[in-house]
Each structure stands twice: as C-alpha cells, then as structure tokens.
Amino acid sequence: MLRMLIIGPPGCGKGTQADRLSRHLGITGVSTGDVFREHVKNLTPLGRDVKAHLDGGDLVPDGLTNRMVRDRLDQDDVRDGFLLDGYPRNTSQLAELDTMLTAIGQSLDVALQLTADDTELVRRVLQRATLTGRSDDTEDVIRHRLRLYYRETEPVAAMYSARGILLSVDGMGSEDEVFDQLLAALRESFPSAVPD
Numbered sequence: 085m086l087r088m089l090i091i092g093p094p095g096c097g098k099g100t101q102a103d104r105l106s107r108h109l110g111i112t113g114v115s116t117g118d119v120f121r122e123h124v125k126n127l128t129p130l131g132r133d134v135k136a137h138l139d140g141g142d143l144v145p146d147g148l149t150n151r152m153v154r155d156r157l158d159q160d161d162v163r164d165g166f167l168l169d170g171y172p173r174n175t176s177q178l179a180e181l182d183t184m185l186t187a188i189g190q191s192l193d194v195a196l197q198l199t200a201d202d203t204e205l206v207r208r209v210l211q212r213a214t215l216t217g218r219s220d221d222t223e224d225v226i227r228h229r230l231r232l233y234y235r236e237t238e239p240v241a242a243m244y245s246a247r248g249i250l251l252s253v254d255g256m257g258s259e260d261e262v263f264d265q266l267l268a269a270l271r272e273s274f275p276s277a278v279p280d
C-alpha cells in the first residue's frame with residue numbers, strides 16, 4: 085500500500101502514467117486537473133470559479149485547490165493508499181498537504197517526478213490539442229504553463245528530494261518504456277508494494 089504523488093511538466097505524460105500506475109498498484113488515483121475539468125463540464129459552482137484559471141493555464145487559487153483536495157482525501161477510497169496527480173503544485177500547497185496528512189495520521193511514501201525537454205513537451209501538447217480539444221492546449225498557454233511549472237512546481241520536487249522521497253524518471257521514452265521505468269524505480273524502494 086503506497087501513498088504517493090506524481091510531478092511533471094505539462095505534456096510529459098503524467099496523467100497517462102498516473103492512471104496506469106494507480107490501476108497497477110491497486111490504489112485510488114486523484115487528478116486535480118481532472119476533478120477541476122469535471123466541475124467545469126458540469127457547470128458546478130466550483131467549476132464556474134475555476135474555469136478562467138484553467139483556460140488561461142494559471143493555477144487555481146490555493147484556497148479552492150486545498151479545500152477540494154482536503155475533501156477528497158477525507159473519503160474512504162483513499163484510506164488504503166492513493167496516487168495524487170497534479171498536487172501539490174507549489175510549496176504552499178506542499179505545506180498544506182503535510183498538514184492534511186498529519187491530521188489523519190498519514191505520511192507520503194514517495195514522490196515520483198517525470199522529466200522532459202521543453203521542445204518535445206510543446207510538440208506533444210499541441211498534438212494532444214488536436215485530439216482532446218482541451219481549452220488550455222494552445223501554444224501560448226502551454227508556454228505559460230511550462231513557465232509556471234519551473235517557477236512554482238520544481239521547488240516542490242526539490243523539497244521532496246531534500247526529504248529523500250523523490251524518485252525521478254526520464255519521461256521522454258515511449259509510454260510503455262516510461263511505465264516500466266517507473267515500476268522499476270518503485271520496486272527498488274518498495275519491493276512488496278509493486279506487483280509484476
């Protein structure tokens with residue numbers, strides 16, 4: 085049973101790998117981007133509040149994001165492990181996650197980081213845009229999201245690295261190669277938690 089999260093720049097394949105990993109490991113996946121997009125689609129009050137931030141590639145304000153994650157981590161299906169995708173995205177969210185987990189007597193086992201180069205990322209996201217029609221997959225917005233990632237989210241990875249719980253994997257291979265590397269990295273640290 086693992087409590088973990090995955091960090092990576094837009095377009096690195098983090099969402100796809102997170103889905104595969106949570107299924108393989110038998111833990112609940114929680115993607116903050118997916119939850120926000122679902123709210124926008126369903127025109128909920130939260131959806132109305134976050135839509136402009138998503139469309140502009142900006143971070144949703146911490147207050148809204150932290151509350152949403154706290155409610156989610158209160159539910160039963162994350163009691164036996166979870167994989168957070170997209171949170172924390174800045175150091176203040178990291179501190180908030182620490183507080184939430186301490187309050188329920190839990191702690192994080194591992195933070196996975198996917199690395200990638202910028203040119204390839206922009207190419208991948210533009211390609212995805214033709215398939216998904218995501219409103220934040222235009223070139224200007226991607227470059228903005230990338231800048232935000234380096235400014236706000238890389239320091240999160242650095243803090244987990246300083247705690248000794250960061251595992252970094254190169255995200256530039258094929259989907260299967262990256263998945264295998266992630267499993268191999270996890271297996272080294274948590275042999276009994278990772279099935280074949």
Ligand code: ADP
Nearest residue numbers: 094095116117137138142143144149170171173
């Ligand atoms: P990507 O990693 O490709 O940017 P995500 O699905 O993780 O895609 O996130 C999409 C958008 O959802 C972000 O650009 C942001 O607007 C919002 N979002 C997701 N997670 C967070 C978070 N932890 N804090 C603030 N905003 C978030």
